[in-house]
Amino acid sequence: MAQRIQGTEDLVGGYMRAWQHMQDVARELFGAYGFDQIETPAIEQVDTFVHGIGASTDVVRKEMFRVFSGALMERILAAGGEGGLKARQRMALRPEGTAGVVRAAVEGNFVPQGAAPAKLWYAEAMFRGERPQRGRLRQFHQIGVEVLGAPDAAVDAECVIMLMEFYRRLGFDATKLQLRVNSMGDASCRTRYRERVRTFILAHRDEMCDDCLERADINPLRAFDCKNERCHEVMRDAPLVTDNLCDDCEAHYAQVKAYLDEAGLAYVEDPTLVRGLDYYTRTVFEVDALASGVGAIGGGGRYDGLMELEGGKPTPGIGFAVGFERIALALAAQGGTLETPAPGCVYVACAAPEQRQAVFSATLALRQAGVRTEADYQGRSLKSQFKQADRLRASVCVVIGADEVATASVTVRDMRTHEQLLVPAAEFVGRVRALLG
Secondary structure (H helix, E strand, O other): OOOOOOOOOOOOOHHHHHHHHHHHHHHHHHHHOOOEEOOOOOEEEHHHHHHHHOOOOHHHHHHOOEEOOHHHHHHHHHHOOOOOOOHHHOEEEOOOOHHHHHHHHHHHOOOOOOOOOEEEEEEEEEEOOOOOEOOEOOEEEEEEEEEEOOOOHHHHHHHHHHHHHHHHHHOOOHHHEEEEEEEOOOHHHHHHHHHHHHHHHHHOHHHOOHHHHHHHHHOHHHHHHOOOHHHHHHHOOOOOHHHOOOHHHHHHHHHHHHHHHHOOOOOEEOOOOOOOOOOOEEEEEEEEEOOOOOEEEEEEEEOOOHHHHOOOOOOOEEEEEEEHHHHHHHHHHOOOOOOOOOOOEEEEEEOOHHHHHHHHHHHHHHHHOOOOEEEOOOOOOHHHHHHHHHHOOEEEEEEEOHHHHHOOEEEEEEOOOOOEEEEEOOOHHHHHHHHHO
């Protein structure tokens, strides 16, 4: 029997309605802030993610799924490697959303000279070769936003405010969420800071794990995220980025916090927050669902150098992403749900096989009028059809029998009040829609 791959899920029924509801909330909220939706290909050139996410990240080094056609795989195996492949032949499944959106912005010139910022949001599946566990899947779904072309600290604050409002509209108790913020500096001050952290790690090499010693040369800031408890304790004494910001970055960070304070948004400054991808600069933020067992349910930050890394002109950017599956788990821990009720319908019941043609025509007329309509396709008795109508949450039942066909009419039954009325066939669609409100 064919089986789904471990670490993937089928979205169907209430779970699919939950994902659709999350998108509906995003569409309404983000639209009020002037965002348009974008969808990028699930397959991109490997370099799109290497340039954007960073060659040193675990996402690129260990988790990114590579994609090869059957013919290309045979060629690679015959050649003993992929060294001879062109860039366009080296493909990967999308592990995150920002790099692809920025690639699209560069290629499509979304932010020409002097133009207003490009404000985009997406709702897409992502793919990572993780060890499947609660809240971590190999195919998962994210909703994210990107603002390209706006360096103002007000945009940073607006993104954070919009994110927290998004959680509120999804049903979260804000007192059970913790917003953490930090600044990672820019290319100038962060370079000096990285060297200070590297020196610190090497000075404590006897206490650090092998991964962190490797990170010291590749990206020492990643040591702050190490899951090894001993490394975590050692890094508590490491130099803090907020003590090493240049004047411009310090002023930008202060302004972001001032805007958040003005909005009355509670937050915690966390100087060890570095986020997991190399492209972040200056403002970074993350939201944790407290006492949920899920941890972080979203975050983001500024990435002012990413457009250049993807081949574009210098263009500031900022964004965030939230994961559907983790949000569903965290909301459930608070006693909430993303699921919306199953939609009701109108049920057209057939009294006898001889009236099947009339039932077919009535069903078609209702659907063409935009009414969700169901009917029997299994030859059930009229009593069984009424039971099926109840299971389908039908609020109105249209009954067609020999008498109805003979008088060119239908019986319309309100399933809530059990009142029914004989209605001319030419008028029944309008009567049904009136009952539905």
